[in-house]
Amino acid sequence: xxxxxxxxxxxxxxxxxxxxxxxxAWSHGxxxxxxxxxxxxxxAFYYSDGxxxxxxxxxVFSPKDPKVEHQNGxxxxxxxxxxxxxxxxxxxxxxxDSMGHLCQATVExxxxxxxxxxxxxxxxxxxxxxVQGSKTLRIxxxxxLILNLAFAACFLLERSHAAKRRS
Amino acid sequence: xxxxEGILSGPVLVSxxxxxxxxxxxxxxxxxxxxxxxxxxxxxxxxxxxxxHVPIGASSVHLILNGIVGLILGWGAFPVILVALAxxxxxxxxxxxxxxxxxxxxxxxxxxxxxYVFGPLVRRRPEIALPAAxxxxxxxxxxxxxxxxxxxxxxxxxxLKVSAIVAAAHIPVMIIEGIITAFCVAFLKKVQPEILxxxxxxxx
Numbered sequence: 001x002x003x004x005x006x007x008x009x010x011x012x013x014x015x016x017x018x019x020x021x022x023x024x025a026w027s028h029g030x031x032x033x034x035x036x037x038x039x040x041x042x043x044a045f046y047y048s049d050g051x052x053x054x055x056x057x058x059x060v061f062s063p064k065d066p067k068v069e070h071q072n073g074x075x076x077x078x079x080x081x082x083x084x085x086x087x088x089x090x091x092x093x094x095x096x097d098s099m100g101h102l103c104q105a106t107v108e109x110x111x112x113x114x115x116x117x118x119x120x121x122x123x124x125x126x127x128x129x130x131v132q133g134s135k136t137l138r139i140x141x142x143x144x145l146i147l148n149l150a151f152a153a154c155f156l157l158e159r160s161h162a163a164k165r166r167s
Numbered sequence: 168x169x170x171x172e173g174i175l176s177g178p179v180l181v182s183x184x185x186x187x188x189x190x191x192x193x194x195x196x197x198x199x200x201x202x203x204x205x206x207x208x209x210x211x212x213x214x215x216x217x218x219x220h221v222p223i224g225a226s227s228v229h230l231i232l233n234g235i236v237g238l239i240l241g242w243g244a245f246p247v248i249l250v251a252l253a254x255x256x257x258x259x260x261x262x263x264x265x266x267x268x269x270x271x272x273x274x275x276x277x278x279x280x281x282x283y284v285f286g287p288l289v290r291r292r293p294e295i296a297l298p299a300a301x302x303x304x305x306x307x308x309x310x311x312x313x314x315x316x317x318x319x320x321x322x323x324x325x326x327l328k329v330s331a332i333v334a335a336a337h338i339p340v341m342i343i344e345g346i347i348t349a350f351c352v353a354f355l356k357k358v359q360p361e362i363l364x365x366x367x368x369x370x371x
Contacts (some may be wrong), residue, residue, distance in 0.1 A: 020226040051220070091319045094174075102319075133308075139218060142254040143211050149250065150207030157200045 042082040043105045045075055045095040052079030053103065056095040056104060063089030063109075085109045169217075169255070169262030169270050170315065177321040183269030183318070190275055194245035202240070205362070209236045214251040217261065228340045232289060234307035236349045237278025238286060238300070239362055244278035245271065269318055277310035286364035289352050290353050296356065297349045304348030307342040310338040 019070040045053040054077045064087050073093060075081045085091050088111035095103045175183075179359045198206055209232075216230035224237035237244045255261035262270045281303045312334040318334075355362050 085203060096241050101169065102174045104173050106169070134216075138258040139215065142214050142258050146214060146250060147207055147210045150203050150210075154200055157203070161200070 010032065035086040039084050040082050041085055041091070041107050041109070042080055042108065043093050043095075045079045045081070045103050045105070047101065053095050053097055053101070054079055056103075059094045059096075061092040061094075062087055063091060073142070169252075170266045170273070170287055172263035172317060174210040174322065175269060175318055178263055179318055179321050183272050185268070185284070187268035187271040187275070188247065190242065190245035190272065190279070191249055192248075193238075194242040194275075197241065198246065200244040202243060206240055206243050210247040210251045212236075213248060214254060217251075217255060217260070227361060228296070228337075229232050229306055230341075230347070231274060231275045231311065231340065231344060232347070233311065234281050234304035234344055235277040235351045237275075237307060238289060238303055238348070238352070238364060240243060240278075241282040241286070241364065242279055244282070247277045248275040273311050273314040273318065274306060276314065277307040280310060281307045282364060289356075290360070291310070296352060299348040300352035301345035303345075305345035307321070308337055308341045308344045309334060 045056060045058075048052060053075055056075045056079070058071075058073050058075055058081045059069040060071040060083050061067075062085070070091075071083050073081065079095075081093065081095070083091075083093075085107065088109045091107040091109060093105045093107065095105075188243050213236055216232045218229065220229050231245065233248065236247060240247060252262060252267055252270050252274070253264075256264050256267060271324070284306070285299045285303035287352065289296045289303070291299075316333045
């Protein structure tokens, strides 16, 4: 019985020690805070026909380390991706849809203090704009060019052969 | 499968241009007057097919048709695909001008390989020809995906992980292309079988 009473006291003692001990495990609580819009840079990726590059794999490269990505993730369903640059300079963002379509954007982050009081987001982003103009007309133009090229090639070759036959 | 501008390194771009130029020169020599109308139609089909997006899940793929182009034209696939890609780059910013050589090699080289590998099979009886046509369409896309991965890997090691999944990501395209190629071959066997390779292997 004495042994069992001792073991009963041991358990709360162990729990007390664990709760007081500075283990890193106790720091794994979670919380969040909202990031100011001025600290964000966002890029939208889309295909040349205007369709968004949804869920494309994104790699963000900092000016400090152009080899190892600073951040990775995927664009949202509208082809948009946001990140928080922590260093001034040229940031490079690549989006790959794993179908052989790659797009690269650059964001120039100014050397002003990051997270400043300005209302406008810092940095300037180069974004590829969708091609303007009627898609149907461009398709017709392309097909027409191909057929005209073929016609010209046939015409020139026939003329060349006819000249050879005459000579 | 178009690789965009500013991604590939200089040596890869130059190599692509050189290989595309060589392939196009060979293709032009083998493309005689009788086959130019056929080449024009296939170039137009290739041009239009890449603009047709097929939604698959959250993403979409576009048709390529390099298998059927290679099957019918052989080395003539190089100039045909080069012209179509150039027009896509100019009119739709599909791919790029500096990457034109690499993109041409990526799509035309598998077409030529398919011609030599599957060409002798598609003139045979349907039980052999149709599966061979399916395999031709699928293999052309697969080989193209491998070449995309190779071009990306040769450029920058960070792309190695990305290029490893390019081939897997093109599996739906391979199946669709295989089916389309099989349908095309089945149709051509009925209406104009002399278009299909077989006796013309030496000529191409």
